[in-house]
């Protein structure tokens with residue numbers, strides 16, 4: 001993929017900005033990077049906090065005509081794999097992936113991914129993949145400090161944000177190539193190989209409801225399968241909490 005990178009000191013949100021550029025007809029591969037966001041967004045309308053100039057905040061415009069509306073989910077997994085491979089190499093860490101879109105270091109979140117699109121139910125328009133990777137931030141607000149980390153906090157080193165950006169984009173090109181060929185399996189296998197969820201006791205929170213069980217599988221279309229007693233329940237969205245490192249006896 002050919003990338004065209006636009007850099008900003010400060011924007012409201014790189015996703016918001018790029019969604020507009022997408023409306024204006026900018027091509028696939030357009031990237032918006034910012035040092036700071038005044039209204040960075042996370043999933044479920046949450047805000048995404050980031051110290052100015054410390055981290056990677058960027059969005060990538062895609063026009064994946066080859067995907068059906070209900071398949072665009074796979075782009076989140078492709079992005080998570082691209083980030084994990086890039087930081088593993090750059091920082092010599094072993095990233096873990098948590099469904100659907102988190103990259104963790106020893107259980108703490110180092111990167112979040114937000115996929116947004118302008119599509120309606122009939123037509124898939126452009127898609128914006130927003131990535132927030134904590135690179136050099138040293139301190140987090142008390143609300144998130146127990147659950148968040150940065151590459152720098154984790155390793156005690158400082159990192160060049162651009163080098164990591166280029167590595168992520170280059171990795172993304174090759175996973176996107178696989179998707180273009182219809183090979184979802186290899187992308188999802190890379191994701192599953194780094195997942196910390198299988199066989200673990202988890203809760204899935206969705207629309208105010210909580211479901212508890214054992215994570216059984218994540219299928220090639222990105223669906224999470226939760227084993228609740230004898231029943232298997234499928235989720236295509238939700239928020240996961242890991243309750244234990246091992247499944248408890250009798251619940252398998």
Ligand code: BTN
Pocket residue numbers: 012013014015016037039040041042043044046048056057058059101111112113114130131132133
């Ligand atoms: C999440 O974990 O909830 C997703 C967080 C995504 C944050 C990134 S930062 C760059 C891009 N712009 C935004 O407003 N959000 C995403």
